Amino acid sequence: MQRTFIFSFLAGIALSVVLAAVMPLPRHERIASSIEVLTNGGRSEEFIIRFPEDRIALPDVPSGLIVLDGGAAYGLAQANSAAGAELFRLRDVDDQIIGVASRISARTPSSRSPSVSNWMLMIPSRGSLVMTQQDSADVSPVRTTQGWTLPARRAPFWAAGSRYRITSGPEPGGQGRVLRGTAEFARLTGSYVETWERNSSSGSGEISGRIRLSTVLRGPQ
Amino acid sequence: MRGLVALVGLCAGIVTGFLLVLSDPIGLLNPPPERKTSSLTQLVVVDSSGLGSSRQPRFAFGDEADPALPATTLKNARVDLALLKPDEPGASAMAVKLSAVSPTNDLLRARLSADVTWNIVWPNHGSIFLAGADNHWPQLKAASLSALTGGGFSLGEERFELTDLSPGTRFQGVVGGSGALTEVGGRYAEATGPGGEFVGSRLRLQARTN
Numbered sequence: 001m002q003r004t005f006i007f008s009f010l011a012g013i014a015l016s017v018v019l020a021a022v023m024p025l026p027r028h029e030r031i032a033s034s035i036e037v038l039t040n041g042g043r044s045e046e047f048i049i050r051f052p053e054d055r056i057a058l059p060d061v062p063s064g065l066i067v068l069d070g071g072a073a074y075g076l077a078q079a080n081s082a083a084g085a086e087l088f089r090l091r092d093v094d095d096q097i098i099g100v101a102s103r104i105s106a107r108t109p110s111s112r113s114p115s116v117s118n119w120m121l122m123i124p125s126r127g128s129l130v131m132t133q134q135d136s137a138d139v140s141p142v143r144t145t146q147g148w149t150l151p152a153r154r155a156p157f158w159a160a161g162s163r164y165r166i167t168s169g170p171e172p173g174g175q176g177r178v179l180r181g182t183a184e185f186a187r188l189t190g191s192y193v194e195t196w197e198r199n200s201s202s203g204s205g206e207i208s209g210r211i212r213l214s215t216v217l218r219g220p221q
Numbered sequence: 222m223r224g225l226v227a228l229v230g231l232c233a234g235i236v237t238g239f240l241l242v243l244s245d246p247i248g249l250l251n252p253p254p255e256r257k258t259s260s261l262t263q264l265v266v267v268d269s270s271g272l273g274s275s276r277q278p279r280f281a282f283g284d285e286a287d288p289a290l291p292a293t294t295l296k297n298a299r300v301d302l303a304l305l306k307p308d309e310p311g312a313s314a315m316a317v318k319l320s321a322v323s324p325t326n327d328l329l330r331a332r333l334s335a336d337v338t339w340n341i342v343w344p345n346h347g348s349i350f351l352a353g354a355d356n357h358w359p360q361l362k363a364a365s366l367s368a369l370t371g372g373g374f375s376l377g378e379e380r381f382e383l384t385d386l387s388p389g390t391r392f393q394g395v396v397g398g399s400g401a402l403t404e405v406g407g408r409y410a411e412a413t414g415p416g417g418e419f420v421g422s423r424l425r426l427q428a429r430t431n
Contacts, residue, residue, distance in 0.1 A: 004223055005230040012234020013241065020242045020328040026297045028324060056300060062268035064304040065315060074302055076315035081345040085317050087300055098294055100273075102317040104342045108400030116399045118348055120338050124298045124321035128338045130350040132399045179397040182336055182352050183324070 028125035034093045042190060042218035047121060048091040049101060049211040056087035056100065068141055069153045075141045081107055082141040082148050088211075090121055099123035105140040113168055114138035117194070119176075119213065127183025129215070131192055133176030134169035152196065153207065162198040162209075178217060190217040236369070243362045245331035264305040264314065264341070266414065266422040273299035297322040301419060305341060308423075316341040323354060333358045339409075339424075347400025349428075351409050353393035355383040360417050376417040383411045395428055405429070 036044045057071045066075045066082075073086045083106035090099040105117040113134030122128045137157070141148045151157045158164070167176045175191035198209040273295065301318040320337040334354045342348035359381045368374045384393050395407040407428035414421020 001223065001226055004226050008227040008230030009234040009237070012231040012236075013238035014234075015231075016235050016238025016242060017329070023328060025326045025328070025333075026322045028297055028321065029294045031294060056272060058270040058272055058300075058302055060270045062270050062302060062304045064268060064313060065302070074315070076304070076313065076342070076344055078312065078344045083315055083342040083344040083348075085302060085315060085342075087302070087317070089295070096294075100295060100298055100300055100319055102300070102319060102340060104315070104317060104340050104348060106342055106344050106348065106400070108347050109345060116348075118340050118342070118350065118399055120317065120319055120340050120350070122298065122319040122321060122338060124295065125324070128319065128336065128352065130338055130340070130352065130396055132348075132350075132397070179350060180352060182338065 030125035031092065031096050031098050033098075033126065038216065042216050044214065044216045046093050047098075047101070047213040047215070048093060048095065049088045049213075050091065051088075051209060051211065052206060053208075054089040054091070056089060058087070066148055068148050068150055072153060073141070073150055075148055077141070077143075077148060080143070082143070084141040084148075084150060086150075090123065098125075105135065107138065107140050115140040117166070119192075119194070121213070127181055127185040129181045129185050130179045131176055131213075131215075132170075132179060133167045133192075133194065135166055136168040136174075137164070137166070139166060155207075158198050158207070164196045164198075166194040166196055167192070178215060181217070185217070187220055188217040190215060192216065239365070239369075242328060243331075243365055245358070262426040262428065263308040264424040264426070265308055266316075266420055266424075267304045267306050267313075269301050269303035269419050271299060271301035271419065299335075303419070305424070312343050312346070314341050314343045320355065331358045332356075333361055341424075343402075347398055347402035349398035349402050349405055350396040351394070351424075352396050353384055353409065355411065357381075357383070360413075378415045379417070380415060380421075381413045381417055383413060384409070395426065 038044055055072055061067050066077055068075050073084045075082045075084045086103045088101045089097050090101040092098050099122050102120045105115050107115045115135045115138045117133050117135050119131040139151055142151055168174045171177050171191045175193055178190040178192055181188045192213055192215040195212045298321040303316045305314045305316050317340050320335040323334045323336050326332050334356045336354050339351035364374045364376055393408055395405055395409055398405050405428050410425045412423045
């Protein structure tokens with residue numbers, strides 16, 4: 001009887017360990033990445049965000065933060081300055097949704113550019129990239145008589161044309177800086193360029209278009 | 222009679238095995254180095270709003286009006302927007318936290334984590350990026366033990382360390398930043414609010430200037 005108990009007890013322990021080993025854990029669906037290997041080293045990859053359809057609206061707004069442009073973005077205002085946060089779904093060049101992205105823009109007194117923008121791109125099956133840039137125009141929230149708004153949501157911003165290169169530094173050639181990657185992007189650094197392309201404006205005045213993030217990543221030298 | 226003894230033995234073994242897996246015996250053989258807790262800045266999540274992971278429908282990031290865009294690639298991802306305040310007098314900050322279930326999770330090695338990146342901005346000053354992983358194993362352990370003792374699968378009011386500042390652990394760092402914080406580096410740790418909630422979480426920054 002004692003032997004039966006010990007045997008079944010050990011079998012129970014073994015069963016638990018086997019269950020822990022084979023229990024299916026959440027896995028990310030992976031879409032083949034569209035990477036171009038560059039002849040002079042490194043690799044380039046382009047990410048696309050369509051606006052307004054790729055904007056992510058949150059179920060509510062944290063107290064102390066403000067809503068910009070009817071939920072297109074969120075902000076934190078202090079005195080005459082505000083930082084804006086935009087949340088997006090991220091697409092590859094084949095228009096497939098592969099991740100999420102956030103863009104935070106703000107004016108900073110120590111920077112020579114009109115505003116500074118930070119990007120986080122997270123592709124669950126591959127990892128994340130964090131990137132920062134000086135902006136060629138002020139794209140941070142501005143205060144109007146109607147409240148805080150994003151300049152690109154207003155028609156005058158697009159007066160110069162329908163294509164706008166936002167990145168103007170700090171890397172040579174006016175490119176932004178890829179600070180770090182995680183998981184598959186770990187140990188990669190590089191540069192990128194953010195470009196906004198306007199399609200049209202609907203009857204309601206809603207501006208549509210896409211944001212193109214063109215990255216060049218390199219491994220350690 | 223023999224069958225009953227075998228059943229009792231099997232159940233006792235399963236419970237023992239379950240507790241054994243929860244106690245992370247592999248980790249006990251390799252204890253982490255002692256924790257450093259000096260020169261910290263602490264930020265507290267005052268309020269937040271989030272989308273994604275198990276709390277929302279599977280297609281939280283998808284377009285319900287367009288089934289062609291179900292965004293199944295994002296079903297284990299999460300986005301949080303938060304207002305942070307320092308625990309000492311100082312300016313508030315806005316933060317975005319992106320997280321996704323880690324592909325390296327392994328129950329036998331007590332790995333149940335999410336890969337995370339933070340971007341924290343102080344208007345008119347600068348911003349920093351954090352990158353690392355949140356370890357949710359202590360929460361699973363606490364909830365499981367609560368369930369085994371008849372308290373339901375609950376976290377109570379306990380706070381949980383998601384990360385620590387131990388040197389030698391996986392990268393858990395201040396990646397860099399912009400504005401006045403461009404040259405900042407260092408490490409960070411996060412602990413949840415009461416009951417494992419995001420609101421009330423504390424971020425401890427051990428920052429240095431490069």
